Amino acid sequence: MNREALEAGGVDVQGALDRMMGNEKLLARLLGKFLDDKSFEHLEAAFASQDAEAALNTAHTLKGVAGNLSVTTVYELAGRQCDLLRAGSPDEAAALMPQLGEAYRAAQDAIRTGV
Amino acid sequence: MDATHENAEHAISNTILIVDDEDINREILANLFEDEFQIEEAENGVVALQKVLTRPQEYCAILLDVVMDQMDGLQMLEHLGKAGIIEHVPVFLITAETSSDVTKEAYERGVMDVIRKPIVPFVVKRRVESVIELFQARRRLSYVVEDQRSELIRRAEQIIELNRGMIESLSTAIEFRDGESGGHVRRIHDITKLMLLRTELGDGLTARQVDDIALASIMHDVGKIAIPDAILGKPGRLTPEEFEVMKTHTIQGERMLSRIPQLRATDVYEYACDIARHHHERWDGGGYPDGLKGDEISIWSQIVSLADVYDALTNKRVYKAAFSREESLRMIQDGECGVFNPLVLECFLRIEPDVNDLYEALQAEGAEA
Numbered sequence: 336m337n338r339e340a341l342e343a344g345g346v347d348v349q350g351a352l353d354r355m356m357g358n359e360k361l362l363a364r365l366l367g368k369f370l371d372d373k374s375f376e377h378l379e380a381a382f383a384s385q386d387a388e389a390a391l392n393t394a395h396t397l398k399g400v401a402g403n404l405s406v407t408t409v410y411e412l413a414g415r416q417c418d419l420l421r422a423g424s425p426d427e428a429a430a431l432m433p434q435l436g437e438a439y440r441a442a443q444d445a446i447r448t449g450v
Numbered sequence: 451m452d453a454t455h456e457n458a459e460h461a462i463s464n465t466i467l468i469v470d471d472e473d474i475n476r477e478i479l480a481n482l483f484e485d486e487f488q489i490e491e492a493e494n495g496v497v498a499l500q501k502v503l504t505r506p507q508e509y510c511a512i513l514l515d516v517v518m519d520q521m522d523g524l525q526m527l528e529h530l531g532k533a534g535i536i537e538h539v540p541v542f543l544i545t546a547e548t549s550s551d552v553t554k555e556a557y558e559r560g561v562m563d564v565i566r567k568p569i570v571p572f573v574v575k576r577r578v579e580s581v582i583e584l585f586q587a588r589r590r591l592s593y594v595v596e597d598q599r600s601e602l603i604r605r606a607e608q609i610i611e612l613n614r615g616m617i618e619s620l621s622t623a624i625e626f627r628d629g630e631s632g633g634h635v636r637r638i639h640d641i642t643k644l645m646l647l648r649t650e651l652g653d654g655l656t657a658r659q660v661d662d663i664a665l666a667s668i669m670h671d672v673g674k675i676a677i678p679d680a681i682l683g684k685p686g687r688l689t690p691e692e693f694e695v696m697k698t699h700t701i702q703g704e705r706m707l708s709r710i711p712q713l714r715a716t717d718v719y720e721y722a723c724d725i726a727r728h729h730h731e732r733w734d735g736g737g738y739p740d741g742l743k744g745d746e747i748s749i750w751s752q753i754v755s756l757a758d759v760y761d762a763l764t765n766k767r768v769y770k771a772a773f774s775r776e777e778s779l780r781m782i783q784d785g786e787c788g789v790f791n792p793l794v795l796e797c798f799l800r801i802e803p804d805v806n807d808l809y810e811a812l813q814a815e816g817a818e819a
Contacts, residue, residue, distance in 0.1 A: 355478060356481060372474070374472075392517050395517050396472060399475060399517075400475060402567055410568070
């Protein structure tokens with residue numbers, strides 16, 4: 336596992352390992368699953384169809400998964416979207432999408448090379 | 451865990467159910483607990499609820515995500531509450547939610563604790579495991595209490611049965627000496643109980659007192675053990691001297707009973723002594739041993755003396771043949787066996803058809819045996 340590559344992609348490796356009780360194999364496997372996770376695509380679709388409720392639910396799910404894997408960049412942005420959506424500002428939440436997309440792809444690339 | 455205290459019926463559940471639509475989240479939680487617990491997973495509330503409702507005994511905790519496609523965590527909580535499962539299986543809400551609304555609602559619906567995502571392993575483990583331990587200890591304790599309680603009841607019932615059995619055996623043994631078949635004490639018991647339960651004679655007595663009096667009636671003739679065989683088994687009429695000896699079975703009976711300390715400690719004792727001593731007294735003072743008159747004789751002794759006479763008349767005895775039912779009733783009403791309290795007599799005549807049914811039933815039973 337290439338820690339530096341992962342950390343450059345926004346993954347707090349130590350934080351994630353602590354959460355898995357130091358189980359590196361489990362972390363590697365779950366990061367692999369994160370590559371197949373559809374939450375981000377669902378979030379894009381929700382904003383595209385301007386479904387604020389679906390957007391909130393998916394952003395919430397993405398926040399949970401990213402948080403548990405310590406993909407901190409994605410976790411923070413998804414969390415901010417949740418707050419904005421709950422506060423009734425769907426446009427401001429949608430405006431975060433390019434930034435979130437960038438963080439998400441960076442994390443994916445890092446996982447592909449780092450795991 | 452101490453396995454020796456467990457049996458199939460009282461097995462302590464050891465399975466944690468993890469409910470989350472993201473398998474990544476489920477695996478992280480499973481990884482924390484799989485060394486000490488069995489883990490089951492469900493990807494939504496519908497599947498989870500199905501599992502819990504089918505086998506509620508199996509789960510020691512439920513870790514529940516809030517946001518799920520099919521039935522979210524709060525809805526599932528409501529179902530668990532309605533099914534009465536929440537009191538027995540602690541539910542933990544695991545959520546990335548930071549709003550206090552959801553937390554408040556979850557607590558209102560009976561959730562044990564709310565744990566934040568991303569999870570902090572030692573916090574989750576500590577909080578979940580201590581609650582599981584508490585619930586398991588509570589359940590184990592309730593099993594122990596329940597076991598002890600049923601064991602105590604079983605033993606108490608056994609002792610009561612044994613007492614009754616011994617009293618009956620003793621009384622029947624005495625009857626055998628008398629040349630009786632053994633049914634006499636049983637019939638006296640039943641008549642006494644019928645009289646107390648079915649007529650106003652039992653007014654003011656509790657069910658327990660009625661049982662005690664009926665049990666005491668069984669011992670009315672225990673004094674006969676002190677009467678010589680020659681008198682007890684004499685086929686004909688007793689001489690006046692012999693009759694004097696025979697009469698002492700009342701006093702002898704009371705004396706015998708008073709020497710059983712275990713009996714003295716029970717509520718049956720007073721009734722048993724009274725009945726043993728006074729079941730040959732008569733309403734007009736013409737009975738023995740004390741020549742008591744009217745209300746000086748307890749109602750239970752009056753009942754037993756009438757039952758005793760009726761039973762003696764209608765059955766064959768060593769000194770006489772059995773009289774018919776009609777003849778027996780006529781003899782009693784005409785005062786040929788001494789004078790009875792008119793009220794007791796009236797009550798007896800009222801229930802006498804039932805007594806007769808009882809006799810026929812007992813006879814059929816005896817014939818079968």
